[in-house]
Amino acid sequence: MAAATVATTLAACGGGDSGGGGGGGGSEENEASDIGITEDTIKLGAHYPLTGVAAPGYSEIPTGVEAYFDYVNANGGVNGRQIEFVYRDDAYNPTNTSQIVNQLVLEDEVFAIMSGLGTPTHNAVTDFLNSENVPDLFVSSGSRLWDDVEEKPYTFGWQPDYEIEGKIIGQYVAENFPDAKVGLFLQGDDFGEDGAAGARQYLEDQIVAEETYVPGNTDVVPQISALQAAGADLVLGFNVPSYTALSQLTALRLGYQPQWFYSNVGSDPALVGSLLARFSEGAVSDASLLDGVLTTEYIPGLDAPDNPWVQLWQQVWEESGQEGELTNYRIYGMSQAYTMVQALQSAGQNPTRDDLVAAVEQAGSEWEGPGFTPFRYSEDRHAGYSGMLVSRLQGEGSEDLTPILVTDNGDAEIEELDGEPASPPENGIPEEEPIN
Amino acid sequence: MSDLQTPASASAAGAATSEAPTTATAASNASSAQATGGRSFLPRNTLLRHLLVLVLCAVGAVLLLESTDLGFNAQVGYVxxxxxAAGGLTLLTGLNGQISLGHGALMAVGGYTTALLLDVEEPLPLVVVFLIAVALTSVVGAIVGVAAARLHGPYLAGATLALAVGLPGLALHFDDLLGGEQGLTVSTPDRPDWFTEIIRTLSGNPASGVKWIAYISVACLLVTYFLLANLMRSRVGRTWRAVRDQEVAAELSGINLGAWRVVAFVVSAAAAGLAGAVLALVVRLTAPTAFTIVLSLSLLTAIVIGGLGSLLGALIGSALLVFLPRLLRDAGESLDMDAAQAAEISYVVYGVILVLVMLFAPAGLVGSVRLALMKQRARRAAGRARG
Structure with a gap:
């Protein structure tokens, strides 16, 4: 409280000489309206695995988020405020996550947490963030835990949850492979469980085997040979990228050639390709094993280089001057950062933490961005994107097999999306109206 | 290498030996204040002395928690x-000479017990929950201890390693009860009104959930260390040292080696159980990924770097565990590295520091200081004798 008062006084003293940095356009002066917000900055925090087993791929997400915030800052920021993005390593260990999120909230005094990655890791901090009334936006996980308005009013999901992904995959397989014997290859947590529950709504009669792996155990021979023995000729994988690589190599060794269908999480060709090369010690050198594999998409990725969003991300990435190539993980981070900018704009010129939450609830379902479908945000729901499409990987690119499909949890129908996906605004920065 | 190391233990490095590991466990061998003949203002009675230290530490802890911000309060819970847990382990390894790579798993027992007991409509009082967690972990410790008592060195390490790797898997297998991979969230017990009152009158700071948990953690730490310190200074502690240093002599004196080893393991497990219970409260989640072998190894690192067999050493080692990576990371970031580089570098530097401590202070931080003090005292005594 004392800090806020001091900052307000400073704002009052320095208010005469600046017009607010250009981007704002509101008639009011900028104020330090809450913790983590000053006259000219907004501080946001995040946690990711930057080291350890979960780091490959996921550690690139924050560089994407940062690149887009840099781009926005260079163009005047949000309401004249520069976004400061502080992210730290939790090595995918919940004990570390709670420690660094404590630090982000209590010492760095961030305005909000965004994009926290991982189900077990983020699960350790939702209780703390909600009890401290810190907005916890756009969790990087498709678990359904984040859509719980009663218990977690400050927490919001972002990507489509694993259950609706399972439903869309299930319906596609039931319609296009009605005679297939389906095997499920699942990660032994809610990722695999929710995905399987969705798929079973359409495939109950076709499923011949369900095999689960424990993350960390790198031997999947028992699971893959059980699928082979059950005669499954189409395998649905709800698994992370390293297990896509492991399952491909194991199947190759066992001479097992079903049609593979990996959920979005496990299908990034670039990462799986590099993992394949590493696990096979060079025997398999690229992602060619993945040619013809089916998967799903909910934001445009590198497989569509002509998509205007991907071109925007390319430009943002080059301007950021960071090392490395643009990857789908960086695109994921930029897409989240884009949504975050929309949320901050909707929250108004001098938002409080509660204003930010209200903004997502009231305006979130109207935002147009890189995602193919609208968000499901409302005062009763904190669930992210409402759908995706099915595609087939082909070399560097992919081929869309369905129109964009939208649905919801439970027995909601799967429907085609009304209307076209949005294209990015000219300057690459959203312009949302404040809610109040 | 320390010049104090005896030739016997130097030549037998790496080989099985019944010689006393003089240097490595130097920290545990310091006699109590009056025995060294030094001047001391502390009472001669061990229990009284420990009680006095306990009260002083409690006052110090309150001063520390009230003079620092909430962010630091939160970190104190982790320390x-x-x-x-390190206190319990240092008793096992430093005093009794047994190694355990399975203390992370024992912490999981305490943590999951606490999570399950708190996850009901009307939870039992926190003290009762903690006691049940400690009791249950002690039972597991007794079972492991019975097996461990027959094993030595690498075999014991292997057996406890299996515990560390295997036990968290139970949470995945019984995922209906134990929450599987994403774990069980732990509801924070309500903070009583008297606590809010006391904090307000004491320092004027607002009481919060974070502060309440910090005080619970520190209280548990002080009580544990008080009990362990008494145990270490008692007949029991002397017996453990005898078992560690000279098996044959100990057995000739009528000590049942196996039974005393089991007792050491149980006491150590009880501490790990309480540590797990506190972890559950501090982290607000118990998940298998929190109790991996890395946790067990961190504990071992803490006691070795602090000084085997010393509670003060275990505390210093634990504080380093929490604060050192953070300091290194912040230093890296201030050198303009990005967060990923800073995180990677911090592990490397952390490792280098550990290696340096082991090379130049093989008795650990506390052990090395004690050795230096003893050496100085001996020199002075020798000087007096000559003069």
């Missing part, structure tokens, strides 16, 4: 649970 506390590492230190409780």
């Amino acid at each position: 506390a649970f590492y230190a409780i």
Whole structure:
């Protein structure tokens, strides 16, 4: 409280000489309206695995988020405020996550947490963030835990949850492979469980085997040979990228050639390709094993280089001057950062933490961005994107097999999306109206 | 290498030996204040002395928690649970000479017990929950201890390693009860009104959930260390040292080696159980990924770097465990590295520091200081004798 008062006084003293940095356009002066917000900055925090087993791929997400915030800052920021993005390593260990999120909230005094990655890791901090009334936006996980308005009013999901992904995959397989014997290859947590529950709504009669792996155990021979023995000729994988690589190599060794269908999480060709090369010690050198594999998409990725969003991300990435190539993980981070900018704009010129939450609830379902479908945000729901499409990987690119499909949890129908996906605004920065 | 190391233990490095590991466990061998003949203002009675230290530490802890911000309060909770477990482990390894790579798993027993007991409509009082967690972990410790008593060195390490790898898997297997991979969230017990009152009158700071948990953790730490310190200074502690240093002599004196080893393991497991219970409160989640072998190894690192067999060493080692990576990371970031580089570098530098401590202070931080003090005292005594 004392800090806020001091900052307000400073704002009052320095208010005469600046017009607010250009981007704002509101008639009011900028104020330090809450913790983590000053006259000219907004501080946001995040946690990711930057080291350890979960780091490959996921550690690139924050560089994407940062690149887009840099781009926005260079163009005047949000309401004249520069976004400061502080992210730290939790090595995918919940004990570390709670420690660094404590630090982000209590010492760095961030305005909000965004994009926290991982189900077990983020699960350790939702209780703390909600009890401290810190907005916890756009969790990087498709678990359904984040859509719980009663218990977690400050927490919001972002990507489509694993259950609706399972439903869309299930319906596609039931319609296009009605005679297939389906095997499920699942990660032994809610990722695999929710995905399987969705798929079973359409495939109950076709499923011949369900095999689960424990993350960390790198031997999947028992699971893959059980699928082979059950005669499954189409395998649905709800698994992370390293297990896509492991399952491909194991199947190759066992001479097992079903049609593979990996959920979005496990299908990034670039990462799986590099993992394949590493696990096979060079025997398999690229992602060619993945040619013809089916998967799903909910934001445009590198497989569509002509998509205007991907071109925007390319430009943002080059301007950021960071090392490395643009990857789908960086695109994921930029897409989240884009949504975050929309949320901050909707929250108004001098938002409080509660204003930010209200903004997502009231305006979130109207935002147009890189995602193919609208968000499901409302005062009763904190669930992210409402759908995706099915595609087939082909070399560097992919081929869309369905129109964009939208649905919801439970027995909601799967429907085609009304209307076209949005294209990015000219300057690459959203312009949302404040809610109040 | 320390010049104090005896030729016997130097030549037998790496080989099985019944010689006393003089240097490595130097920290545990310091006699109590009056025995060294030094001047001391502390009472001669061990229990009284420990009680006095306990009160002083409690006052110090309150001053520390009230003069620092909430962010630091939160970090103190992490130091506390590492230190409780490390205290138990240092007793086992430093005093009794047994190694355990399975203390992370024992912490999981305490943590999951606490999570399950708190996850009901009307939870039992926190003290009762903690006691049940400690009791249950002690039972597991007794079972492991019976097996461990027959094993030595690498075999014991292997057996406890299996515990560390295997036990968290139970949470995945019984995922209906134990929450599987995403774990069980732990509801924070309500903070009583008297606590809010006391904090307000004491320092004027607003009481919060974070502060309440910090005080619970510190209270658990102090009580544990008080009990462990008494145990270490008692007949029991002397017996453990005898078992560690000279098996044959100990057995000739009528000590049942196996039974005393089991007792050491049970006491150590009880501390790990309480540490797990505190971890559950501090982290607000118990998940298998939190109790991996890395946790067990961190505890071992803490006691070795602090000084085997010393509670103060275990506390210092635990504080380093929490604060050192953070300091290194912040230093890296201030050198303009990005967060990923800073995180990677911090692990490397952390490792280098550990290696340096082992090379130049093989008795650990506390052990080395004690050795230096003893050496100085001996030199002075020798000087007096000559003069």
